[in-house]
Amino acid sequence: MIRPTAFFSLLLALPLTAHADPAADYAEHCAACHGEDRLGGTGPALIPETLGRVRGIDTVIAQGRVSTQMEGFADRLSPESITALVDYVTAPLDHRPDWSAEQIAASREMNPDYQPAEKPVFAADPLNITLVVETGDHHVSVLDGDTFEVLARFATPFAVHGGPKFSPDGRFVYIMSRDGWVQKYDIWSLAEVGRIRAALNSRNIAISPDGQRIAVANYLPESLTILDSDLNPLRLIATQVDGTPSRVSAVYQAPQRHSFVLALKDAPEIWEVATTDLSIRRIPIDEPLDDFFFSPDYRQLIGANRDGDKGVAIDLDDGHKVAELPLPGMPHLGSGITWERDGRRVMATPHLGEGVLSVIDMQDWSLVKQIKTSGPGFFLRGHATSPYVWADVFFGPHKDEMHVIDKQTLEIVKTLAPFPGQTFAHSEFTRDGSHVLVSLWEDEGAVVIYDAKTLDEVKRLPMRKPSGKYNVWNKITFEDGTSH
Ligand code: HEC
Numbered sequence: 001m002i003r004p005t006a007f008f009s010l011l012l013a014l015p016l017t018a019h020a021d022p023a024a025d026y027a028e029h030c031a032a033c034h035g036e037d038r039l040g041g042t043g044p045a046l047i048p049e050t051l052g053r054v055r056g057i058d059t060v061i062a063q064g065r066v067s068t069q070m071e072g073f074a075d076r077l078s079p080e081s082i083t084a085l086v087d088y089v090t091a092p093l094d095h096r097p098d099w100s101a102e103q104i105a106a107s108r109e110m111n112p113d114y115q116p117a118e119k120p121v122f123a124a125d126p127l128n129i130t131l132v133v134e135t136g137d138h139h140v141s142v143l144d145g146d147t148f149e150v151l152a153r154f155a156t157p158f159a160v161h162g163g164p165k166f167s168p169d170g171r172f173v174y175i176m177s178r179d180g181w182v183q184k185y186d187i188w189s190l191a192e193v194g195r196i197r198a199a200l201n202s203r204n205i206a207i208s209p210d211g212q213r214i215a216v217a218n219y220l221p222e223s224l225t226i227l228d229s230d231l232n233p234l235r236l237i238a239t240q241v242d243g244t245p246s247r248v249s250a251v252y253q254a255p256q257r258h259s260f261v262l263a264l265k266d267a268p269e270i271w272e273v274a275t276t277d278l279s280i281r282r283i284p285i286d287e288p289l290d291d292f293f294f295s296p297d298y299r300q301l302i303g304a305n306r307d308g309d310k311g312v313a314i315d316l317d318d319g320h321k322v323a324e325l326p327l328p329g330m331p332h333l334g335s336g337i338t339w340e341r342d343g344r345r346v347m348a349t350p351h352l353g354e355g356v357l358s359v360i361d362m363q364d365w366s367l368v369k370q371i372k373t374s375g376p377g378f379f380l381r382g383h384a385t386s387p388y389v390w391a392d393v394f395f396g397p398h399k400d401e402m403h404v405i406d407k408q409t410l411e412i413v414k415t416l417a418p419f420p421g422q423t424f425a426h427s428e429f430t431r432d433g434s435h436v437l438v439s440l441w442e443d444e445g446a447v448v449i450y451d452a453k454t455l456d457e458v459k460r461l462p463m464r465k466p467s468g469k470y471n472v473w474n475k476i477t478f479e480d481g482t483s484h
Pocket of ligand 1: 046
Protein backbone atom coordinates (compact mmCIF):
# COMPACT_ATOMS: atom_id res chain seq x y z
CA MET A 1 0.00 0.00 0.00
CA ILE A 2 1.56 3.33 -1.03
CA ARG A 3 1.39 6.18 1.46
CA PRO A 4 -0.08 9.39 0.07
CA THR A 5 3.22 11.31 0.43
CA ALA A 6 5.15 8.58 -1.33
CA PHE A 7 2.52 8.45 -4.06
CA PHE A 8 2.81 12.22 -4.46
CA SER A 9 6.57 12.13 -4.75
CA LEU A 10 6.28 9.27 -7.26
CA LEU A 11 4.02 11.48 -9.35
CA LEU A 12 6.56 14.27 -9.14
CA ALA A 13 9.42 11.94 -9.93
CA LEU A 14 7.76 10.38 -12.96
CA PRO A 15 7.92 13.36 -15.28
CA LEU A 16 11.48 13.90 -14.12
CA THR A 17 12.67 10.43 -15.03
CA ALA A 18 10.69 10.58 -18.28
CA HIS A 19 12.22 13.96 -19.09
CA ALA A 20 14.22 13.64 -22.25
CA ASP A 21 17.94 14.34 -22.22
CA PRO A 22 18.76 14.58 -25.92
CA ALA A 23 22.47 15.32 -25.42
CA ALA A 24 22.87 12.13 -23.38
CA ASP A 25 20.72 10.12 -25.80
CA TYR A 26 22.74 11.44 -28.71
CA ALA A 27 26.04 10.56 -27.06
CA GLU A 28 24.80 7.07 -26.21
CA HIS A 29 22.93 6.09 -29.37
CA CYS A 30 24.02 8.31 -32.26
CA ALA A 31 27.53 9.72 -31.79
CA ALA A 32 29.33 6.54 -32.84
CA CYS A 33 28.04 6.92 -36.39
CA HIS A 34 27.12 10.60 -36.75
CA GLY A 35 30.12 11.99 -34.82
CA GLU A 36 30.29 13.43 -31.30
CA ASP A 37 30.17 16.91 -32.84
CA ARG A 38 27.30 15.94 -35.24
CA LEU A 39 29.61 16.51 -38.20
CA GLY A 40 29.31 12.98 -39.54
CA GLY A 41 31.24 9.71 -39.57
CA THR A 42 29.94 6.51 -41.12
CA GLY A 43 26.56 8.29 -41.00
CA PRO A 44 25.92 11.74 -42.47
CA ALA A 45 26.30 15.05 -40.61
CA LEU A 46 23.24 15.93 -38.52
CA ILE A 47 23.16 19.73 -38.64
CA PRO A 48 20.48 22.23 -39.72
CA GLU A 49 22.44 23.02 -42.90
CA THR A 50 21.72 19.48 -44.12
CA LEU A 51 18.55 18.50 -42.26
CA GLY A 52 16.67 21.64 -43.33
CA ARG A 53 15.28 19.79 -46.32
CA VAL A 54 14.86 16.32 -44.81
CA ARG A 55 11.22 15.48 -44.12
CA GLY A 56 10.09 13.18 -41.32
CA ILE A 57 13.26 13.18 -39.21
CA ASP A 58 11.30 11.71 -36.28
CA THR A 59 10.21 8.76 -38.45
CA VAL A 60 13.80 8.17 -39.59
CA ILE A 61 14.96 8.04 -35.95
CA ALA A 62 12.05 5.85 -34.85
CA GLN A 63 11.99 3.43 -37.79
CA GLY A 64 15.40 3.80 -39.40
CA ARG A 65 16.03 3.54 -43.12
CA VAL A 66 15.54 0.19 -44.82
CA SER A 67 18.72 -1.59 -45.98
CA THR A 68 21.09 0.96 -44.45
CA GLN A 69 23.07 1.07 -41.24
CA MET A 70 20.49 3.50 -39.86
CA GLU A 71 18.31 1.26 -37.68
CA GLY A 72 15.17 2.38 -35.85
CA PHE A 73 15.28 3.45 -32.19
CA ALA A 74 11.58 3.21 -31.32
CA ASP A 75 12.33 0.19 -29.09
CA ARG A 76 14.91 2.12 -27.06
CA LEU A 77 13.75 5.75 -27.09
CA SER A 78 10.34 7.12 -26.09
CA PRO A 79 8.42 9.34 -28.53
CA GLU A 80 9.30 12.33 -26.26
CA SER A 81 13.00 11.47 -26.41
CA ILE A 82 12.80 11.20 -30.19
CA THR A 83 11.06 14.58 -30.47
CA ALA A 84 13.77 16.09 -28.27
CA LEU A 85 16.46 14.49 -30.46
CA VAL A 86 14.88 16.04 -33.56
CA ASP A 87 15.15 19.48 -31.91
CA TYR A 88 18.70 18.66 -30.84
CA VAL A 89 19.99 17.67 -34.29
CA THR A 90 18.21 20.51 -36.09
CA ALA A 91 19.51 23.23 -33.72
CA PRO A 92 22.49 25.25 -34.95
CA LEU A 93 25.90 24.11 -33.67
CA ASP A 94 26.93 26.15 -30.64
CA HIS A 95 30.31 27.00 -32.13
CA ARG A 96 31.73 27.36 -35.64
CA PRO A 97 33.45 24.08 -36.32
CA ASP A 98 36.98 24.02 -37.52
CA TRP A 99 38.05 22.08 -40.60
CA SER A 100 41.71 22.86 -41.07
CA ALA A 101 44.04 21.99 -43.94
CA GLU A 102 45.51 19.24 -41.72
CA GLN A 103 42.08 17.75 -41.06
CA ILE A 104 41.28 17.85 -44.76
CA ALA A 105 44.56 16.13 -45.62
CA ALA A 106 43.97 13.50 -42.91
CA SER A 107 40.55 12.61 -44.37
CA ARG A 108 42.04 11.57 -47.72
CA GLU A 109 41.41 7.86 -48.39
CA MET A 110 42.84 6.40 -51.56
CA ASN A 111 41.51 3.07 -52.83
CA PRO A 112 44.31 0.52 -52.20
CA ASP A 113 42.92 -1.79 -54.92
CA TYR A 114 42.89 0.85 -57.62
CA GLN A 115 44.89 -0.07 -60.73
CA PRO A 116 44.77 2.47 -63.55
CA ALA A 117 43.85 0.71 -66.81
CA GLU A 118 45.88 1.49 -69.95
CA LYS A 119 42.74 1.76 -72.04
CA PRO A 120 39.02 1.55 -71.27
CA VAL A 121 38.09 -1.88 -69.87
CA PHE A 122 34.93 -1.83 -72.04
CA ALA A 123 34.25 -1.62 -75.77
CA ALA A 124 31.85 1.35 -75.58
CA ASP A 125 32.77 4.86 -76.76
CA PRO A 126 34.36 6.35 -73.62
CA LEU A 127 33.22 9.84 -74.62
CA ASN A 128 29.59 8.76 -74.94
CA ILE A 129 29.34 7.47 -71.39
CA THR A 130 26.48 8.92 -69.38
CA LEU A 131 26.58 8.87 -65.60
CA VAL A 132 23.27 8.58 -63.76
CA VAL A 133 23.21 9.77 -60.15
CA GLU A 134 20.87 7.54 -58.17
CA THR A 135 19.98 9.39 -54.98
CA GLY A 136 17.72 6.58 -53.74
CA ASP A 137 20.64 4.48 -52.53
CA HIS A 138 23.61 6.79 -53.18
CA HIS A 139 25.05 5.15 -56.27
CA VAL A 140 26.07 6.18 -59.76
CA SER A 141 25.34 4.03 -62.80
CA VAL A 142 27.77 4.17 -65.72
CA LEU A 143 25.76 3.88 -68.96
CA ASP A 144 27.01 3.06 -72.44
CA GLY A 145 25.46 5.91 -74.45
CA ASP A 146 25.06 3.80 -77.61
CA THR A 147 23.61 0.53 -76.32
CA PHE A 148 22.23 1.88 -73.00
CA GLU A 149 23.81 -1.02 -71.11
CA VAL A 150 24.79 -0.34 -67.51
CA LEU A 151 28.58 -0.96 -67.51
CA ALA A 152 29.06 -0.48 -63.77
CA ARG A 153 27.33 0.84 -60.68
CA PHE A 154 29.32 2.30 -57.78
CA ALA A 155 28.60 3.70 -54.31
CA THR A 156 29.05 7.45 -53.82
CA PRO A 157 29.41 9.40 -50.59
CA PHE A 158 26.01 10.12 -48.95
CA ALA A 159 23.85 12.72 -50.79
CA VAL A 160 25.63 13.80 -53.98
CA HIS A 161 25.17 17.52 -54.54
CA GLY A 162 25.83 19.66 -57.62
CA GLY A 163 26.89 18.24 -60.96
CA PRO A 164 29.86 15.84 -61.21
CA LYS A 165 32.81 17.32 -63.11
CA PHE A 166 34.88 15.45 -65.71
CA SER A 167 38.61 15.83 -66.37
CA PRO A 168 39.14 17.51 -69.78
CA ASP A 169 39.92 14.17 -71.47
CA GLY A 170 36.73 12.69 -70.04
CA ARG A 171 38.52 9.89 -68.24
CA PHE A 172 38.02 10.87 -64.59
CA VAL A 173 35.00 12.22 -62.82
CA TYR A 174 34.85 14.12 -59.53
CA ILE A 175 31.67 13.77 -57.51
CA MET A 176 30.84 15.90 -54.46
CA SER A 177 28.48 15.23 -51.56
CA ARG A 178 26.52 17.54 -49.31
CA ASP A 179 28.88 16.72 -46.41
CA GLY A 180 31.86 17.95 -48.44
CA TRP A 181 33.32 14.64 -49.62
CA VAL A 182 34.91 14.68 -53.08
CA GLN A 183 35.18 11.30 -54.76
CA LYS A 184 37.39 10.62 -57.78
CA TYR A 185 36.35 7.81 -60.13
CA ASP A 186 38.24 6.41 -63.12
CA ILE A 187 35.76 5.72 -65.94
CA TRP A 188 38.30 3.79 -68.03
CA SER A 189 39.06 1.41 -65.15
CA LEU A 190 35.51 1.49 -63.74
CA ALA A 191 37.02 1.97 -60.27
CA GLU A 192 37.10 4.53 -57.49
CA VAL A 193 40.46 6.26 -57.13
CA GLY A 194 39.80 7.77 -53.71
CA ARG A 195 38.00 10.45 -51.74
CA ILE A 196 38.66 13.35 -49.41
CA ARG A 197 36.49 15.53 -47.18
CA ALA A 198 37.13 19.04 -48.50
CA ALA A 199 34.72 20.72 -46.06
CA LEU A 200 31.88 19.94 -43.67
CA ASN A 201 29.02 21.21 -45.79
CA SER A 202 29.48 21.99 -49.47
CA ARG A 203 27.55 23.22 -52.49
CA ASN A 204 29.32 22.21 -55.68
CA ILE A 205 32.64 21.79 -57.45
CA ALA A 206 34.38 23.14 -60.53
CA ILE A 207 37.47 21.97 -62.43
CA SER A 208 40.19 24.04 -64.14
CA PRO A 209 40.57 23.78 -67.95
CA ASP A 210 43.79 21.76 -67.56
CA GLY A 211 42.12 19.42 -65.07
CA GLN A 212 44.77 20.11 -62.44
CA ARG A 213 42.69 22.03 -59.92
CA ILE A 214 39.35 21.20 -58.33
CA ALA A 215 37.55 23.96 -56.45
CA VAL A 216 34.95 23.13 -53.77
CA ALA A 217 32.40 25.78 -52.71
CA ASN A 218 31.57 25.53 -49.02
CA TYR A 219 29.00 26.75 -46.54
CA LEU A 220 30.78 25.22 -43.54
CA PRO A 221 33.39 26.48 -42.91
CA GLU A 222 32.80 29.50 -45.17
CA SER A 223 35.49 28.81 -47.73
CA LEU A 224 36.72 27.53 -51.07
CA THR A 225 38.89 24.41 -50.95
CA ILE A 226 41.33 23.87 -53.82
CA LEU A 227 42.45 20.28 -54.47
CA ASP A 228 44.88 18.94 -57.03
CA SER A 229 43.82 16.23 -59.48
CA ASP A 230 44.98 13.53 -57.03
CA LEU A 231 42.81 14.93 -54.26
CA ASN A 232 45.64 16.58 -52.33
CA PRO A 233 44.57 19.83 -50.66
CA LEU A 234 46.45 22.76 -52.21
CA ARG A 235 44.85 25.79 -50.63
CA LEU A 236 42.06 26.64 -48.23
CA ILE A 237 40.67 30.07 -49.06
CA ALA A 238 38.58 31.62 -46.26
CA THR A 239 35.87 33.69 -47.91
CA GLN A 240 35.71 36.75 -45.69
CA VAL A 241 34.67 40.25 -46.57
CA ASP A 242 35.72 42.95 -44.09
CA GLY A 243 36.34 40.30 -41.46
CA THR A 244 32.89 38.72 -41.82
CA PRO A 245 32.77 35.19 -43.26
CA SER A 246 30.52 34.61 -46.26
CA ARG A 247 29.23 31.26 -47.41
CA VAL A 248 30.02 30.37 -51.01
CA SER A 249 26.75 29.54 -52.81
CA ALA A 250 28.49 28.12 -55.85
CA VAL A 251 31.74 27.98 -57.81
CA TYR A 252 31.78 28.07 -61.64
CA GLN A 253 34.52 27.20 -64.09
CA ALA A 254 35.27 29.92 -66.63
CA PRO A 255 37.66 28.06 -68.97
CA GLN A 256 38.42 30.96 -71.34
CA ARG A 257 39.29 33.18 -68.38
CA HIS A 258 41.35 30.50 -66.64
CA SER A 259 39.43 31.20 -63.50
CA PHE A 260 36.91 30.00 -60.99
CA VAL A 261 34.06 32.44 -60.39
CA LEU A 262 32.47 32.42 -56.93
CA ALA A 263 28.99 33.51 -55.91
CA LEU A 264 29.12 34.74 -52.30
CA LYS A 265 25.93 34.25 -50.36
CA ASP A 266 26.46 36.79 -47.60
CA ALA A 267 28.44 39.60 -49.22
CA PRO A 268 27.88 41.94 -52.19
CA GLU A 269 30.93 40.69 -54.08
CA ILE A 270 31.83 38.25 -56.84
CA TRP A 271 35.24 36.59 -56.49
CA GLU A 272 37.40 35.38 -59.34
CA VAL A 273 40.20 32.95 -58.46
CA ALA A 274 42.86 32.38 -61.13
CA THR A 275 43.24 28.65 -61.82
CA THR A 276 46.95 29.21 -62.51
CA ASP A 277 48.37 30.97 -59.41
CA LEU A 278 45.16 30.98 -57.31
CA SER A 279 45.32 34.77 -56.97
CA ILE A 280 42.01 36.33 -55.94
CA ARG A 281 40.21 39.20 -57.60
CA ARG A 282 37.25 40.74 -55.76
CA ILE A 283 34.48 42.43 -57.71
CA PRO A 284 32.15 44.63 -55.64
CA ILE A 285 28.48 44.61 -56.70
CA ASP A 286 25.35 46.35 -55.40
CA GLU A 287 23.79 43.34 -53.70
CA PRO A 288 24.64 39.62 -53.36
CA LEU A 289 23.97 37.64 -56.54
CA ASP A 290 23.56 33.92 -56.91
CA ASP A 291 22.92 31.22 -59.50
CA PHE A 292 25.09 32.43 -62.39
CA PHE A 293 24.72 32.00 -66.11
CA PHE A 294 27.65 32.98 -68.37
CA SER A 295 27.86 34.34 -71.89
CA PRO A 296 29.64 31.87 -74.22
CA ASP A 297 32.93 33.84 -73.96
CA TYR A 298 32.56 33.98 -70.18
CA ARG A 299 33.05 37.73 -70.28
CA GLN A 300 29.61 38.47 -68.83
CA LEU A 301 27.51 36.74 -66.27
CA ILE A 302 23.93 37.12 -65.25
CA GLY A 303 22.94 36.37 -61.66
CA ALA A 304 19.74 36.42 -59.63
CA ASN A 305 19.26 38.80 -56.73
CA ARG A 306 18.25 37.62 -53.30
CA ASP A 307 14.59 38.59 -53.65
CA GLY A 308 14.42 36.48 -56.78
CA ASP A 309 12.76 39.18 -58.86
CA LYS A 310 15.49 40.26 -61.26
CA GLY A 311 18.52 39.18 -63.19
CA VAL A 312 21.63 41.38 -63.10
CA ALA A 313 24.23 41.16 -65.88
CA ILE A 314 27.82 41.98 -64.86
CA ASP A 315 30.84 42.44 -67.11
CA LEU A 316 33.62 40.43 -65.49
CA ASP A 317 36.41 42.44 -67.18
CA ASP A 318 35.53 45.82 -65.74
CA GLY A 319 33.17 44.69 -62.99
CA HIS A 320 30.37 46.97 -64.19
CA LYS A 321 26.68 46.24 -64.30
CA VAL A 322 25.61 45.87 -67.93
CA ALA A 323 21.88 45.35 -67.61
CA GLU A 324 19.07 44.54 -65.26
CA LEU A 325 16.23 42.25 -66.31
CA PRO A 326 12.84 41.93 -64.72
CA LEU A 327 12.66 38.17 -64.01
CA PRO A 328 10.09 37.67 -61.26
CA GLY A 329 9.40 34.25 -59.75
CA MET A 330 12.96 33.17 -58.85
CA PRO A 331 14.75 32.52 -62.13
CA HIS A 332 17.01 29.44 -61.97
CA LEU A 333 19.75 30.92 -64.12
CA GLY A 334 22.24 28.16 -63.34
CA SER A 335 20.01 25.80 -65.34
CA GLY A 336 20.00 28.11 -68.35
CA ILE A 337 20.97 26.90 -71.82
CA THR A 338 21.59 28.75 -75.09
CA TRP A 339 20.95 28.27 -78.82
CA GLU A 340 20.84 30.17 -82.12
CA ARG A 341 17.53 31.67 -83.17
CA ASP A 342 17.15 33.93 -86.24
CA GLY A 343 20.91 34.40 -86.30
CA ARG A 344 20.94 35.59 -82.70
CA ARG A 345 21.99 33.75 -79.59
CA VAL A 346 19.28 33.34 -77.01
CA MET A 347 19.27 31.75 -73.57
CA ALA A 348 16.38 30.27 -71.66
CA THR A 349 15.94 29.94 -67.93
CA PRO A 350 13.26 28.20 -65.88
CA HIS A 351 11.72 29.87 -62.81
CA LEU A 352 11.43 28.07 -59.50
CA GLY A 353 8.40 30.09 -58.44
CA GLU A 354 6.39 30.46 -61.63
CA GLY A 355 5.24 28.32 -64.55
CA VAL A 356 7.21 30.13 -67.24
CA LEU A 357 10.46 29.89 -69.16
CA SER A 358 12.12 33.21 -69.90
CA VAL A 359 13.89 33.45 -73.25
CA ILE A 360 16.54 36.19 -73.28
CA ASP A 361 18.49 37.73 -76.17
CA MET A 362 22.15 37.42 -75.21
CA GLN A 363 23.36 40.35 -77.30
CA ASP A 364 21.48 42.96 -75.31
CA TRP A 365 19.97 40.87 -72.47
CA SER A 366 16.43 41.84 -73.53
CA LEU A 367 13.49 39.55 -72.87
CA VAL A 368 12.34 37.78 -76.08
CA LYS A 369 9.44 35.78 -74.66
CA GLN A 370 8.06 34.12 -71.59
CA ILE A 371 6.82 30.65 -72.53
CA LYS A 372 3.97 29.48 -70.30
CA THR A 373 4.52 25.98 -68.89
CA SER A 374 2.29 23.82 -66.72
CA GLY A 375 4.29 24.71 -63.60
CA PRO A 376 7.66 25.86 -62.25
CA GLY A 377 10.56 23.90 -63.71
CA PHE A 378 14.08 23.01 -62.65
CA PHE A 379 16.12 21.70 -65.57
CA LEU A 380 16.46 22.43 -69.29
CA ARG A 381 18.40 20.58 -71.95
CA GLY A 382 19.05 20.95 -75.64
CA HIS A 383 21.68 19.83 -78.15
CA ALA A 384 23.18 21.53 -81.20
CA THR A 385 21.70 18.80 -83.44
CA SER A 386 18.19 18.99 -82.00
CA PRO A 387 15.42 21.42 -82.91
CA TYR A 388 13.97 21.05 -79.41
CA VAL A 389 14.54 22.06 -75.82
CA TRP A 390 13.35 19.70 -73.10
CA ALA A 391 11.87 21.42 -70.05
CA ASP A 392 10.59 19.70 -66.93
CA VAL A 393 7.87 20.94 -64.58
CA PHE A 394 9.53 19.83 -61.38
CA PHE A 395 7.28 21.67 -58.95
CA GLY A 396 3.54 21.60 -58.56
CA PRO A 397 0.78 19.23 -59.63
CA HIS A 398 2.18 18.68 -63.14
CA LYS A 399 5.57 17.34 -62.01
CA ASP A 400 4.81 14.25 -64.14
CA GLU A 401 5.10 16.27 -67.36
CA MET A 402 8.03 17.00 -69.66
CA HIS A 403 7.58 19.72 -72.27
CA VAL A 404 9.32 19.54 -75.63
CA ILE A 405 9.70 23.08 -77.01
CA ASP A 406 10.58 24.20 -80.53
CA LYS A 407 13.72 26.36 -80.45
CA GLN A 408 12.52 28.62 -83.28
CA THR A 409 8.79 29.10 -82.68
CA LEU A 410 9.21 28.94 -78.88
CA GLU A 411 6.01 26.88 -78.71
CA ILE A 412 5.48 23.64 -76.80
CA VAL A 413 5.22 20.93 -79.50
CA LYS A 414 4.62 17.95 -77.22
CA THR A 415 4.15 17.14 -73.54
CA LEU A 416 5.28 13.70 -72.38
CA ALA A 417 3.72 12.23 -69.22
CA PRO A 418 4.23 8.45 -69.20
CA PHE A 419 3.93 8.09 -65.40
CA PRO A 420 0.86 9.96 -64.10
CA GLY A 421 1.40 11.46 -60.63
CA GLN A 422 5.13 10.66 -60.51
CA THR A 423 8.02 13.09 -60.88
CA PHE A 424 9.43 13.00 -64.41
CA ALA A 425 12.36 15.37 -64.65
CA HIS A 426 15.88 16.24 -65.85
CA SER A 427 16.84 15.30 -69.37
CA GLU A 428 20.21 14.70 -71.00
CA PHE A 429 21.17 14.07 -74.62
CA THR A 430 23.60 11.46 -75.87
CA ARG A 431 26.84 12.63 -77.48
CA ASP A 432 25.41 12.77 -81.03
CA GLY A 433 22.09 14.22 -79.89
CA SER A 434 20.15 11.23 -81.22
CA HIS A 435 18.58 10.23 -77.90
CA VAL A 436 17.32 11.89 -74.75
CA LEU A 437 17.39 10.32 -71.29
CA VAL A 438 14.77 11.39 -68.74
CA SER A 439 14.51 10.45 -65.03
CA LEU A 440 11.47 8.92 -63.43
CA TRP A 441 12.59 10.59 -60.18
CA GLU A 442 11.08 8.10 -57.73
CA ASP A 443 12.55 5.50 -55.42
CA GLU A 444 11.41 2.69 -57.69
CA GLY A 445 12.35 4.89 -60.62
CA ALA A 446 13.79 4.56 -64.09
CA VAL A 447 15.72 6.27 -66.80
CA VAL A 448 13.52 6.49 -69.89
CA ILE A 449 15.24 6.84 -73.25
CA TYR A 450 13.61 8.68 -76.15
CA ASP A 451 14.42 9.03 -79.81
CA ALA A 452 15.26 12.75 -79.98
CA LYS A 453 13.61 13.16 -83.42
CA THR A 454 10.44 11.07 -83.28
CA LEU A 455 10.01 11.58 -79.50
CA ASP A 456 9.14 7.87 -79.21
CA GLU A 457 10.21 5.88 -76.17
CA VAL A 458 13.07 3.45 -76.93
CA LYS A 459 14.00 1.86 -73.62
CA ARG A 460 13.42 1.93 -69.86
CA LEU A 461 16.13 1.18 -67.30
CA PRO A 462 15.09 0.65 -63.67
CA MET A 463 17.00 2.96 -61.28
CA ARG A 464 16.77 4.01 -57.62
CA LYS A 465 15.51 7.60 -57.61
CA PRO A 466 17.66 8.81 -60.50
CA SER A 467 18.31 12.56 -60.45
CA GLY A 468 20.94 14.12 -62.72
CA LYS A 469 22.44 12.47 -65.81
CA TYR A 470 25.73 13.64 -67.28
CA ASN A 471 27.08 12.79 -70.72
CA VAL A 472 30.89 12.94 -70.85
CA TRP A 473 31.07 14.52 -74.32
CA ASN A 474 28.37 17.13 -73.72
CA LYS A 475 30.05 18.15 -70.48
CA ILE A 476 33.69 18.30 -71.59
CA THR A 477 32.89 20.16 -74.83
CA PHE A 478 30.52 22.58 -73.07
CA GLU A 479 27.83 21.62 -75.56
CA ASP A 480 25.38 24.56 -75.95
CA GLY A 481 22.35 22.67 -74.78
CA THR A 482 23.73 21.74 -71.38
CA SER A 483 24.04 23.91 -68.28
CA HIS A 484 27.49 24.07 -66.73
C1 HEC B 1 25.24 2.31 -36.93
C2 HEC B 1 25.36 3.67 -37.38
C3 HEC B 1 24.25 4.65 -37.04
C4 HEC B 1 23.71 4.95 -35.81
C5 HEC B 1 24.06 4.34 -34.46
C6 HEC B 1 22.75 6.00 -36.03
N1 HEC B 1 22.71 6.32 -37.35
FE1 HEC B 1 21.52 7.71 -38.19
N2 HEC B 1 22.20 7.19 -40.03
C7 HEC B 1 23.19 6.28 -40.29
C8 HEC B 1 23.37 6.14 -41.73
C9 HEC B 1 24.37 5.25 -42.44
C10 HEC B 1 22.43 7.02 -42.32
C11 HEC B 1 22.19 7.22 -43.81
C12 HEC B 1 21.07 6.29 -44.23
C13 HEC B 1 20.71 6.40 -45.69
O1 HEC B 1 21.47 5.88 -46.53
O2 HEC B 1 19.68 7.02 -46.00
C14 HEC B 1 21.73 7.66 -41.23
C15 HEC B 1 20.74 8.60 -41.42
C16 HEC B 1 20.17 9.34 -40.39
C17 HEC B 1 19.27 10.45 -40.59
C18 HEC B 1 18.82 11.00 -41.95
C19 HEC B 1 19.84 12.02 -42.41
C20 HEC B 1 19.59 12.58 -43.78
O3 HEC B 1 20.24 13.59 -44.10
O4 HEC B 1 18.81 12.02 -44.57
C21 HEC B 1 18.95 10.93 -39.37
C22 HEC B 1 18.05 12.11 -39.05
C23 HEC B 1 19.64 10.11 -38.40
N3 HEC B 1 20.37 9.15 -39.06
C24 HEC B 1 19.57 10.29 -37.03
C25 HEC B 1 20.13 9.41 -36.11
C26 HEC B 1 19.95 9.55 -34.70
C27 HEC B 1 19.20 10.68 -34.01
C28 HEC B 1 20.61 8.50 -34.13
C29 HEC B 1 20.66 8.13 -32.68
C30 HEC B 1 19.40 7.97 -32.02
C31 HEC B 1 21.22 7.74 -35.21
N4 HEC B 1 20.90 8.32 -36.39
C32 HEC B 1 22.01 6.61 -35.04
C33 HEC B 1 23.90 5.55 -39.35
C34 HEC B 1 23.61 5.53 -38.01
